[in-house]
Amino acid sequence: MTDWESYLASFDGEPGYLDWAAFGPLAPSVRAEVHADAELLGSGRPSSIELVADHSREARELIAQLLGADAEQVTLQPSTTYGLMQAVYGLAGGLMISRGDFPSLTVAASRAADALGSIELQWLEPEGGYVTPEAVREALTDETTAVGVSLVDFRTGYRADLAALRDVIGDRLLIVDAIQGFGVVEADWAAADVVCGNGYKWLRAGRGTGFAWFGDRALERIAPVLSGFSGVEGDLPVDAVPLPAPSAQAFSVATPDHLAFARLVAGLRDVVDVGVGMIESELVARSGDVMYFAERYEIPVVTPSEAGRRAGIVALAPAPQDVAPLAASLANHGLTVTVRSGLVRVAPHVGTGADTLRLFGDALAAFSSARVW
Numbered sequence: 443m444t445d446w447e448s449y450l451a452s453f454d455g456e457p458g459y460l461d462w463a464a465f466g467p468l469a470p471s472v473r474a475e476v477h478a479d480a481e482l483l484g485s486g487r488p489s490s491i492e493l494v495a496d497h498s499r500e501a502r503e504l505i506a507q508l509l510g511a512d513a514e515q516v517t518l519q520p521s522t523t524y525g526l527m528q529a530v531y532g533l534a535g536g537l538m539i540s541r542g543d544f545p546s547l548t549v550a551a552s553r554a555a556d557a558l559g560s561i562e563l564q565w566l567e568p569e570g571g572y573v574t575p576e577a578v579r580e581a582l583t584d585e586t587t588a589v590g591v592s593l594v595d596f597r598t599g600y601r602a603d604l605a606a607l608r609d610v611i612g613d614r615l616l617i618v619d620a621i622q623g624f625g626v627v628e629a630d631w632a633a634a635d636v637v638c639g640n641g642y643k644w645l646r647a648g649r650g651t652g653f654a655w656f657g658d659r660a661l662e663r664i665a666p667v668l669s670g671f672s673g674v675e676g677d678l679p680v681d682a683v684p685l686p687a688p689s690a691q692a693f694s695v696a697t698p699d700h701l702a703f704a705r706l707v708a709g710l711r712d713v714v715d716v717g718v719g720m721i722e723s724e725l726v727a728r729s730g731d732v733m734y735f736a737e738r739y740e741i742p743v744v745t746p747s748e749a750g751r752r753a754g755i756v757a758l759a760p761a762p763q764d765v766a767p768l769a770a771s772l773a774n775h776g777l778t779v780t781v782r783s784g785l786v787r788v789a790p791h792v793g794t795g796a797d798t799l800r801l802f803g804d805a806l807a808a809f810s811s812a813r814v815w
């Protein structure tokens with residue numbers, strides 16, 4: 443059982459890491475699990491191999507617990523994108539997605555529309571890139587059957603209001619890419635129909651730890667087009683090709699990587715032990731610290747200042763001529779961030795310490811003193 447103090451202490455990477463939205467350095471519990479399970483898998487003992495395989499069941503149960511859902515409706519996936527593809531390829535009708543959303547959604551939706559001919563893409567181009575309920579309401583048409591959205595936008599850090607989106611879209615499907623918020627912010631999951639994520643960022647579990655949850659409405663309306671041999675009921679289907687399972691299991695292709703899901707279980711257990719609510723309040727405070735320094739050194743921020751509308755991502759939007767000098771100052775101070783499309787994305791986690799924030803403040807001060815107005 444991990445308590446809050448040991449959770450904070452488990453952030454044992456080097457100071458300067460502010461890129462959790464790109465990759466989360468592995469938690470000590472995750473690293474320990476890998477070593478232990480690798481030994482079990484090396485033993486050649488059936489019981490040991492079974493023990494590792496059982497982590498996939500545990501992973502589904504823990505994800506379901508965090509979603510307030512049934513483990514039967516959770517499938518394990520190689521990544522968020524694979525989960526989203528399972529959902530998107532089974533759609534028909536108008537699918538609304540923000541043009542600026544992460545390519546997991548935009549590319550999968552375009553490919554599915556081209557391949558199947560049954561999907562009409564409805565591109566949303568909301569002001570500032572925020573997928574607000576108002577922007578969705580204005581763009582909805584009678585043809586819209588589904589809306590795809592990121593819980594936390596990878597670029598701006600805007601946290602979508604799932605309950606308000608549900609109010610606006612009625613009983614259309616709401617497909618949520620949750621990778622930038624799952625396990626670190628409380629969301630109204632019951633408002634969603636499909637939730638996809640992966641454990642390699644905020645859950646500190648490494649890649650290959652994706653998942654997708656399909657609620658009742660999604661199971662009714664989404665056809666399991668990409669279903670593979672693991673997506674059937676019963677044992678390995680040989681000498682016959684059965685129909686896809688009538689459950690969420692249909693949205694799977696092959697046997698999961700149990701060692702990957704052992705990692706996910708370790709990462710999720712830490713989260714469940716300390717509680718998402720606790721993590722959220724601390725994370726929002728850390729992203730608030732980043733915003734404080736940005737304001738102090740007059741660097742524009744495109745992330746909402748309202749605590750409920752952001753999570754761990756803060757996007758700085760310096761003037762175009764300032765992007766390279768700011769990026770250089772951050773790098774010179776030993777800070778890791780993502781610089782893309784004119785934005786500097788800064789993403790602390792709850793364990794980001796005062797030492798890292800001090801370096802961040804120093805980097806902004808150095809940039810600011812050299813800035814030409």
Ligand SMILES: Cc1ncc(COP(=O)(O)O)c(C=O)c1O
Binds near residue numbers: 463521621
């Ligand atoms: C919003 C969002 N969705 C999806 C992905 C990619 O997820 P995965 O690698 O699990 O497919 C990322 C990666 O940065 C992301 O930020």
